[in-house]
Amino acid sequence: MSRNAPRKRFFLWAALAGLIGGGTFLATAELLALIVAREASPILAVGGFVIDIVPQPFKEFAIATFGEYDKIALLAGLGLAVVIASAIAGILQLVKAPLGVIALVIAGALSTAAIVTRAGATPLAFLPPVIATVVGSIILVLLVRRLRAWRDGVVETTRDGIDDGDDVAAGDHRTATPTQLGRRQFFVLAGITAAAAAVVGVASRVVSTTVASVASIRDSLKLPSPKSTVTVPDGAELDIKGLSSLYTPNKDFYRVDTALTVPTIDPATWRLVIDGMVDNRVEMSFQDILDMGLDEYSITLTCVSNEVGGELVGSAKWLGVPLREVLKKAGVKDGADMVLSKSVDGYTASTPLSALTDENLDAILAVGMNGEPLPLEHGFPVRMVVPGLYGYVSATKWLTELKVTTFEKDEAYWTPRGYSAEAPIKFSSRIDTPKLGAAVDAGKVPIAGVAWAQSVGIERVEVSIDDGDWQAATLSAPVNEDTWVQWFVEWDATPGTHYVAVRAVNKNGDLQIEERAPIAPDGSSGWQRSLIRVV
Ligand SMILES: Nc1nc2c(c(=O)[nH]1)N[C@H]1C(S)=C(S)[C@@H](COP(=O)(O)O)O[C@H]1N2
Numbered sequence: 418m419s420r421n422a423p424r425k426r427f428f429l430w431a432a433l434a435g436l437i438g439g440g441t442f443l444a445t446a447e448l449l450a451l452i453v454a455r456e457a458s459p460i461l462a463v464g465g466f467v468i469d470i471v472p473q474p475f476k477e478f479a480i481a482t483f484g485e486y487d488k489i490a491l492l493a494g495l496g497l498a499v500v501i502a503s504a505i506a507g508i509l510q511l512v513k514a515p516l517g518v519i520a521l522v523i524a525g526a527l528s529t530a531a532i533v534t535r536a537g538a539t540p541l542a543f544l545p546p547v548i549a550t551v552v553g554s555i556i557l558v559l560l561v562r563r564l565r566a567w568r569d570g571v572v573e574t575t576r577d578g579i580d581d582g583d584d585v586a587a588g589d590h591r592t593a594t595p596t597q598l599g600r601r602q603f604f605v606l607a608g609i610t611a612a613a614a615a616v617v618g619v620a621s622r623v624v625s626t627t628v629a630s631v632a633s634i635r636d637s638l639k640l641p642s643p644k645s646t647v648t649v650p651d652g653a654e655l656d657i658k659g660l661s662s663l664y665t666p667n668k669d670f671y672r673v674d675t676a677l678t679v680p681t682i683d684p685a686t687w688r689l690v691i692d693g694m695v696d697n698r699v700e701m702s703f704q705d706i707l708d709m710g711l712d713e714y715s716i717t718l719t720c721v722s723n724e725v726g727g728e729l730v731g732s733a734k735w736l737g738v739p740l741r742e743v744l745k746k747a748g749v750k751d752g753a754d755m756v757l758s759k760s761v762d763g764y765t766a767s768t769p770l771s772a773l774t775d776e777n778l779d780a781i782l783a784v785g786m787n788g789e790p791l792p793l794e795h796g797f798p799v800r801m802v803v804p805g806l807y808g809y810v811s812a813t814k815w816l817t818e819l820k821v822t823t824f825e826k827d828e829a830y831w832t833p834r835g836y837s838a839e840a841p842i843k844f845s846s847r848i849d850t851p852k853l854g855a856a857v858d859a860g861k862v863p864i865a866g867v868a869w870a871q872s873v874g875i876e877r878v879e880v881s882i883d884d885g886d887w888q889a890a891t892l893s894a895p896v897n898e899d900t901w902v903q904w905f906v907e908w909d910a911t912p913g914t915h916y917v918a919v920r921a922v923n924k925n926g927d928l929q930i931e932e933r934a935p936i937a938p939d940g941s942s943g944w945q946r947s948l949i950r951v952v
């Protein structure tokens with residue numbers, strides 16, 4: 418054996434370390450992309466980038482050569498490039514650290530650039546490739562460090578013609594030399610990381626592909642025209658800068674759920690089961706729901722976690738069917754007082770049966786939101802919406818089962834976690850503009866916001882400036898009692914610091930609760946009091 422033979426062999430192991438580092442980078446990025454920003458897959462972003470920059474003749478050549486497999490050929494080519502580059506990075510890291518890490522960081526930076534410059538990139542899209550670069554680099558450093566410990570020992574000992582560490586019994590810690598330990602530790606880390614990266618990477622890619630296919634099913638879904646639409650009266654929407662729009666655009670609508678990744682359900686295979694205390698168990702398909710005929714409903718949704726003045730509230734025009742009609746199909750038995758709604762991801766909510774059967778309350782199964790099928794994050798294909806109840810006890814997304822039962826027998830997800838089993842919305846009012854602490858110019862300044870009292874309606878909104886008298890605000894024309902109203906007062910702002918407070922009165926004549934309460938166990942209360950600087 419030549420004196421260099423053992424050294425050469427370590428180049429191969431270094432290449433393997435590089436491959437595992439590169440694989441870890443890709444797998445981490447795929448997993449994080451699934452969680453924070455779906456468009457942040459480095460392989461796909463770089464592929465898209467290549468497609469965009471490649472000159473037209475080359476594209477034509479690729480299509481002519483690979484036909485409809487041109488994109489697969491591109492991805493395969495990219496894959497090969499990643500393999501070669503990773504192997505080289507591993508060898509570089511062994512020969513002269515930290516050259517390999519530098520190579521990986523450059524590759525990470527390039528894919529980050531490709532990701533964040535793609536059309537439609539979200540603000541967090543940089544996170545997956547950046548974190549993945551860090552994780553991949555750490556793995557590369559650790560692997561090559563162990564490899565070096567192994568190599569240095571071997572080079573020492575082969576020079577003296579002794580052992581090269583190849584025939585060490587695994588697990589023999591007492592007699593292991595540093596060489597043997599280095600070798601063993603290298604293979605343990607390499608094996609575990611390679612396996613983990615393969616499982617995580619493949620699983621994440623498969624889930625992403627499923628998400629993409631359900632997303633495209635949703636995109637091409639045409640909901641039937643509704644039997645009735647919401648009438649928005651003149652004056653329902655005030656034109657004031659900084660004021661929330663009457664309907665919250667879907668992309669800005671707050672999102673609250675326990676789902677780490679958004680459930681993806683093909684409406685063609687979706688089923689709703691209605692069981693429990695019913696005369697007959699009913700199963701409905703998505704088409705069955707559509708066949709009932711859709712109506713449009715205007716309802717403001719509120720989260721129990723919304724602090725006074727908070728953002729976890731939004732309004733939408735929902736397309737759906739009344740829950741009481743759905744429950745009628747199964748026939749509710751006497752003695753039931755609750756419906757436990759279940760999501761495909763195991764989430765459950767407990768809604769009082771009376772809120773779902775009340776003829777005067779528009780509790781619905783929704784399939785549409787602001788003129789589109791429900792967005793995936795908002796419960797596609799079917800969710801519940803119940804006016805007057807906080808989301809956690811009523812607005813189950815990705816709905817799959819309605820179990821008619823009792824509060825005594827069944828418990829919902831949040832009930833053992835410190836939240837009330839029943840939770841009507843505490844009606845509230847919010848200042849949208851001027852923003853807290855913002856500096857505004859002296860002169861005529863509108864103070865404006867929204868107020869909601871779902872299922873009852875807002876009668877009056879009052880504003881107090883610098884703890885002075887409560888003055889009535891002007892309200893927008895209400896759409897219905899389930900939808901928030903906008904309000905404003907014209908204020909003659911003088912320089913200095915001012916306090917603005919707001920409170921509402923509902924259509925039952927109740928004054929909004931003044932006493933501050935935290936969000937747990939059944940929602941916050943208190944009057945919002947905001948500070949404004951006038952310059
Ligand atoms: N499946 C499921 N549905 C859910 C939740 C959840 O965690 N999982 N959260 C609920 C809560 S707490 C609220 S406030 C609303 C929020 O709905 P949105 O994300 O569409 O705004 O969904 C409700 N439906």
Ligand SMILES: [Mo]
Nearest residue numbers: 720721808809
């Ligand atoms: Mo919520």
